[in-house]
Every structure is written in structure tokens, then in C-alpha cells.
Amino acid sequence: MTEKYDDRVALAHGKITEKPLRERPAYPTWALKLTMAITGLIFTGFVLVHMIGNLKVFIPAHDGVHHIDEYGEWLRTVGEPLMPYEGVLWIFRIVLLAALVLHVYGAFTLVGRAHQSRGKFRRTNLMGGHQSFATQTMIISGLVLLLFIAFHIADLTLGVAPAASSGFEHGAIYNNLIDSFSRWPVAIFYIVAMLVLFMHLSHGIWVAVSDLGITGKRWRAVLLFVAYLLPAVVMVGNISIPLAIATGILN
Known part of the structure; x- marks a missing residue:
């Protein structure tokens, strides 16, 4: 608080201060929240499309060729000959990496500013429920997802041991999935990560709705439903793959 206050006892005991709790930031908070909302929606679109593509693992092979392997090769060659081999794929990767850096920076910056503004006083009498729990654990769930992303890339993209299986082969997506999830x-780690993703994504979409200025009662009701439905679809779709492989349904 910055207003004048005459209660010297309150001032002496740190109940109130005439000085700003933090300096005016160079990058405003509203801009950080908008950046996080946009990058979060980029990730939401990515995980949905990524899940749909991965579900091709359930389509039976034809002439000994798995559909998911054909899909992976299509991703590498899309745009040719205008674009070089894997050109479009690298554009997607660069966009996702930039969005990830901005999202992580925004998250830690906003948390730091919140702690500075709050001082030594903490929130009390929170409403509880899924959204309150998700709010309090967003940084933790975000860190878990960062760990998962690093493991996932080492496991199924780069083939780096010990994350990847010993039989990893570049381009052999179906066999790599079978070897890894066996x-x-x-x-189990993938399944737990998808549960965390559901919690992080559902709360993130709902926060993005507010940060993007969507205030209409009907729209907010619809988007609240979407904030639970879409992450639930992604979670169930992604969990079905390691579960089917680990139980021997896919082999």
C-alpha cells in the first residue's frame, strides 16, 4: 500500500507500509498474463493434435507398414519440395520452444511478483476444490511436465539412454513405442504425467479465458466445460497408448 496512514503502532509492527512493495516492472503484469494465455493455448492445440496423431498406433498395419510410421514420415516430408526435409517440422519445434521459454519465464516472474506484493502475509480461507488445488500447485505441476517433456524427447525423439529403450531406432515410431512402454x-511415469497434464491444462485454459477478457456469462459457461472436456480427452487418449502396450494389447 502507498497511501498515508497515521497509526504509528501499525507502521512499527509492519502491518502497513507507505513504501511500494516492489518497483514498477519493465514488462507489465497484464502483458505477462496475456503471453502465458497465448502460449498456453498453443500448447493445448499441440497436445491435442499430437494425441490424435499418436492414436494411429491402434490402426492395423497394411503391407507390413504401420500407419503411425507413415504419419511420422509425412511430418518430415510435408512442404517438399518448397521446404527442405523436416523444414516444417523444425518450424513447429522452434515455435514450441519459444512458447515454452516465454511460458516458463512468465510463470516464475508472476509467482515472484505475487510473493513480493503479498509480503509475509499468505492467503487464507480459500474455497477449496479442484481449481483451488490446481492454482496452488501450478508451479509444481509445471515442473513435473518440464521433466516429462525432457524425458519424452530423450526417450522417443532422440533415443538417448537410459530414457530410451535399448532397441530404439530413428523413424521406427511404432516399434519404439512398443519397446518403451513395455x-x-x-x-506408469507417462500415465502419471498425463494426470498432471489434465490438472495443469484444465486450470490453465480457465485462467486463459479470464486473461483474454472473455467475461460473458454464456461464453464462460461454455469455455469452463471445454476447459475440462478437452484436457480429459487428451488425458484418456494419451493414457490409452502406454496402458495398451504395457498390458500386451498392442505388441
């Missing part, structure tokens, strides 16, 4: 600890 390891129960890896399958």
Missing part, C-alpha cells in the same frame, strides 16, 4: 516404470 517397461512398466516408464508406462
Whole structure:
């Protein structure tokens, strides 16, 4: 608080201060929230499309060729000959990496500013429920997802041991999935990560709705439903893959 206050006892005991709790930031808070909302929606679109593509693992092979392997090769060659091999894929990767850096920076910056503004006083009498729990654990769930992303890339993109299986082969998406998720600890880690993703994504979409200025009662009701439905679809779709492989349905 910056207003004048005459209660010297309150001032002496730190109940109130005449000085700003933090300096005016160079990058305004509203801009950080808008950046996080946009980058979060980019990730939402990505995980949805990524899940749909991965579900091709359930389509039976034809002439010994798995549909998910054809899909992976299409991603590498899309845009040719205008674009070089994997050109479009690298554009997607760069956009996602930039969005990830901005999202992480925004998250830690906003949390730091909130702690500075709050001082030594903490929130009390929160409403509880899924959204309140998700709010309090967004940084933790975000860190878990960062760990998952690093493991996922090392496991199924780069083939780096010990994350990847010993039989990893670049381009052999179906076989790499089978080899990786046949390891129960890896399958369990992926399933837990998808539960965390549901919680992080559902709360993130709902916060993005507010940060993007959507205030209409009808629209907010619809988007609240979407904020639970879309992450639930992604979670169930992604969990079905390691579960089917670990239990021997896919082999």
C-alpha cells in the first residue's frame, strides 16, 4: 500500500507500509498474463493434435507398414519440395520452444511478483476444490511436465539412454513405442504425467479465458466445460497408448 496512514503502532509492527512493495516492472503484469494465455493455448492445440496423431498406433498395419510410421514420415516430408526435409517440422519445434521459454519465464516472474506484493502475509480461507488445488500447485505441476517433456524427447525423439529403450531406432515410431512402454516404470511415469497434464491444462485454459477478457456469462459457461472436456480427452487418449502396450494389447 502507498497511501498515508497515521497509526504509528501499525507502521512499527509492519502491518502497513507507505513504501511500494516492489518497483514498477519493465514488462507489465497484464502483458505477462496475456503471453502465458497465448502460449498456453498453443500448447493445448499441440497436445491435442499430437494425441490424435499418436492414436494411429491402434490402426492395423497394411503391407507390413504401420500407419503411425507413415504419419511420422509425412511430418518430415510435408512442404517438399518448397521446404527442405523436416523444414516444417523444425518450424513447429522452434515455435514450441519459444512458447515454452516465454511460458516458463512468465510463470516464475508472476509467482515472484505475487510473493513480493503479498509480503509475509499468505492467503487464507480459500474455497477449496479442484481449481483451488490446481492454482496452488501450478508451479509444481509445471515442473513435473518440464521433466516429462525432457524425458519424452530423450526417450522417443532422440533415443538417448537410459530414457530410451535399448532397441530404439530413428523413424521406427511404432516399434519404439512398443519397446518403451513395455517397461512398466516408464508406462506408469507417462500415465502419471498425463494426470498432471489434465490438472495443469484444465486450470490453465480457465485462467486463459479470464486473461483474454472473455467475461460473458454464456461464453464462460461454455469455455469452463471445454476447459475440462478437452484436457480429459487428451488425458484418456494419451493414457490409452502406454496402458495398451504395457498390458500386451498392442505388441
